[in-house]
Amino acid sequence: MADSKVGIVTGAASGMGMALAKHFAAQGWRLALWDVNTKVGEELARELGPNTFFVQCDVSSYDSQARAYLATWQKFGRIDALLANAGIVERSSIFIFKYRSNKVEDVPPAPNLACTDVDWKGVLYGVQLAIHFMRHNPGKPGGKIVVTASNAAIHPHASYPEYNGAKAAVVQLVRGVAEVLKIKENILINCVCPGIVHTSIMPPEMVAAVSAESLTPLDTITRAYAGCLADDDTRxxxxxxxSGTQISDIEHERLTFKNGVPSVRSVTVWDPLFKQIHGEPSELPSAIL
Ligand SMILES: NC(=O)c1ccc[n+]([C@@H]2O[C@H](COP(=O)([O-])OP(=O)(O)OC[C@H]3O[C@@H](n4cnc5c(N)ncnc54)[C@H](O)[C@@H]3O)[C@@H](O)[C@H]2O)c1
Structure with missing residues (x-):
């Protein structure tokens, strides 16, 4: 087991994270199970045996993630994969319907942006820290990252406006960093966008209201992750x-540019700017020097 892969599963104490933990533990991976739910996380680590351990971690805090990364590194001496899966939905309503009768000077309170902190900032923190730790992997530096976004990232719906935005941000992060991370860090990063999965994030009444064929089994999510984390997968x-039992690469459905070259140019890397922000050139073949 000493040379088996090491993975971090965030949000491991429930739903998809728990399913991912069980799947990869059964495949012989050594796993750090991160969650805010210590009781269930520790129970799961006991159930899965000595190659797994639980770390109490709030992914919305950089310091908490840094401590959890260090604990994982000290335990296993390498980190091959980050399964950045923890997520919540919004805690307050941007529509502020209940404040409709407020007087104009009676300004509603600031929104609770915990969803942005967990689903968006938590992924940014996790990716940056993964880059740092994966650089130190003995043998060949590098690794893999898979992030759980949502179909709502691509097709936003009115129930969760903040969540739509946080998950869309995650999708664009993955698209935006993938090429540089592959070329410069030997890190592959991909994104899983689930449909409706029967987990504790979903109200049971909503799950009951959805027809069976519109539910996505946990197995579809673990298969998508397993595909990305397979040794021979270089995507x-x-x-x-x-969605359902189907896993579809939607990258080819990226919006096309309506105004051709001028629009393409607006998002092509100009290396002096890249260097100004990041301290060295991008090394992207498409970059303008
Ligand atoms: N269930 C669905 O239908 C669905 C659909 C699309 C996307 N997703 C996404 O899938 C991922 C997994 O969700 P799930 O459905 O398994 O939900 P879940 O509620 O069953 O599990 C989420 C886990 O994340 C943990 N968590 C919450 N905040 C955390 C924090 N700050 N730090 C660390 N852990 C934290 C929770 O304690 C819980 O164990 C989430 O990112 C969610 O947004 C879910």
Whole structure:
């Protein structure tokens, strides 16, 4: 087991994270199970045996993630994969319907942006820290990252406006960093976008209201992750719609530019600017020097 792969599963104490933990533990991976739910996380680590351990981690805090990365590194001495899966939905309503009768000077309170902190900032923190730790992997530096976004990242719906935005941000992060991480860090990063999965994030009444064929089994999510994390899988920047039993690469459905070259140029890397922000050139073949 000493040379088996090491993975971090965030949000491991429930739903998809728990399913991912069980799947990869059964495949012989050594796993760090991160969650805010210590009781269930520790129970799961006991159930899965000595190659797994639980780390209490709030992914919305950089310091908490840094401590959890260090604990994982100290335990296993390498980190091959980050399964950045933890997520919540919004905690307050941007529509502020209940404040409709407020007087104009009676300004509603600021929104609770915990969803942005967990689903968006948590992924940014996790990716940056993964880059740092994966650089130190003995043998060959590098690794793999898979992030759980949502179909709502691509097709936003009115129930969760903040969540739509946080998950869309995650999709664009994956698309935006994939090429540089592959070339410069030997890190592959991909994104899984589930449909409706029967987990504790979903109200049971909503699950009951959905027809069976519109539910996505946990197995579809673990298959999507397993595909990305397979040794022979070299994809990066891929966005996978996971719906029902179907896993579809939706990258080819990227919007086309309506105004051709001038629009393409606006998002082509100009290396002096890249260097100004990041301290060295991008090394992208498409970059303008
Ligand atoms: N269930 C669905 O239908 C569905 C659909 C699309 C996307 N997703 C996404 O899938 C991922 C997994 O969700 P799930 O459905 O398994 O939900 P879940 O509620 O069953 O599990 C989420 C886990 O994340 C943990 N968590 C929450 N905040 C955390 C934090 N700050 N730090 C660390 N852990 C934290 C929770 O304790 C829980 O164990 C989420 O990113 C979610 O947004 C879910």
């Amino acid at each position: 990066s920047g891929v966005i996978l719609e996971c």
